[in-house]
Amino acid sequence: MNILAIIPARGxxxxxxxxxxxxxAGKPLIAYTIExxxxxxxxxxxxVSTEDQEIAHISKEYGAEIIKRPEKLALDNSSTIDAIFHCLNYLKIEKYMPDIVVLLQPTSPLRTTENIDESIEFFCKKDxxxxxxxxxxxxSPYWSLKIENHYLKPNFGDKYFKMRRQDLPTLYLPNGAIFISNPQNLMNYESFYSKKIMPYLMSPENSIDIDSxxxxxxxxxxxKDLK
Structure with missing residues (x-):
């Protein structure tokens, strides 16, 4: 199968x-994802999908191919899925048709090659x-509060504040590290969020998403500790 990784990186x-x-830790952030x-x-x-020349140059140095993204797809309100469709259309002209598309955001430097390979194998094996x-x-979000008429109120009701932490339902957060689907499902849903999503569970350390x-x-x- 042709398996394509797309790393969206606007300037x-x-x-x-x-x-x-x-x-x-000595390397450009995007280098960890490319490697x-x-x-x-x-x-x-x-x-690497980017409109930025410096990002393109650095990404090439670390082994990625570059698809220049139009400026209109690199704005603050531009969606990642549109950048993915732009890549797929570009590659279609070059006669490359992936069976599987893997979205890897460059803000997850602790996501490992093992994480990527396991999640791909998971996608191939599962329904x-x-x-x-x-x-x-x-x-737990079940202990979250909201401000209502100047007072704090339980967001999900009083009953959860009477429960021990270990008795609360376990909830999961998309960590932004890995998204996998195929071109047909991406077209159908215009998203990686489909009706049949399987979770690939990662550790808190590997899940760090850089936003600040x-x-x-x-x-x-x-x-640095890992090194």
Whole structure:
């Protein structure tokens, strides 16, 4: 099978400026995702979709192919799925038709090649339309509060505040690291969120998604420890 990895990386990030190529533990952030994808035993093509020349140059250095994304698909309100469809249409012209599409966001530097390969194998073995990586909520949403008429109120009702933490239902958070489907299902749903999604469970450490300077510091500490 042809298995395609797409790494979307636009130049304009708000929370952390230029975060996709900001150095973390000695390498650009995006390098960790490219290297883990290139080392996969299942993925045969690794594409970085970007409108940014510097991101494109760095991504090539680490082994990715580049598809230049139109500026209109790299705005703050642009959707990732539109960038994926742009890649698929571009590759179709070049006669490359993937059987499986793997979306790998560059903000997950602790996602490993093993995570990628296991999730692909999981997708191939299970009766599903997509696989999405998740982790358990560190703090249960059932204990969340809302402000109502200036007072704190339980968001999900009083009964959960009377339960012990270990007795609360287990909930899972999409960690943004891995999304897998095939082109037909992506076209049908215009999303990786289909009717039959299988979860690929990842550890809290591997699930770190960088969206702030604090996330950067936490991830960098872990990466330095691993080295």
């Amino acid at each position: 304009g990030s708000k929370g952390v400026p230029r975060k996709n190529i900001k150095k973390i 883990s994808a290139v080392e996969s035993k299942h993925i045969d093509k690794v594409i 599903c339309e997509s696989v999405i990586s998740v982790c358990e909520f560190e703090h 300077e604090l996330d950067f510091k936490i991830a960098e500490t872990i990466l």
